Amino acid sequence: MTRKYIDCREIPSDSHCTVAIAADSDDELLEAAVQHASAVHGHEDTPEFRSQLRQAFKQGTPPVEAPQAA
Template sequence: MGRKYIDCREFPSESKCSVAISADSEDELIEVAVQHAVLVHKHQDSPELRQMLKGAFKDAPPPA
């Protein structure tokens, strides 16, 4: 499996967050993305949040 990422710039927010997070596994990425969403964006950890975040995962380009 290739590297995955999620980028806050793809979500509208008042904070104009520019954080992008990547990981080698979806399990690792979802845990970090949820922590960021809860701590920074004040979302509640829920199955719906996790599903929405997983739906926004993208394949990361190969390293240069």
């Protein structure tokens, strides 16, 4: 099983969020990412939003240094 992550630092935003979340399973990562995005960023938990989050998953662990924003 390969560790995966999602990193808010890669997404331009007014809040300049620095949270990165990693997990060993896609389902666990998705649930944590949805909770964060809903609670902190006000996103609505919809099937479409979950699909967008899954597409942003990357292999490995988040880098220490902030990645370049897209």
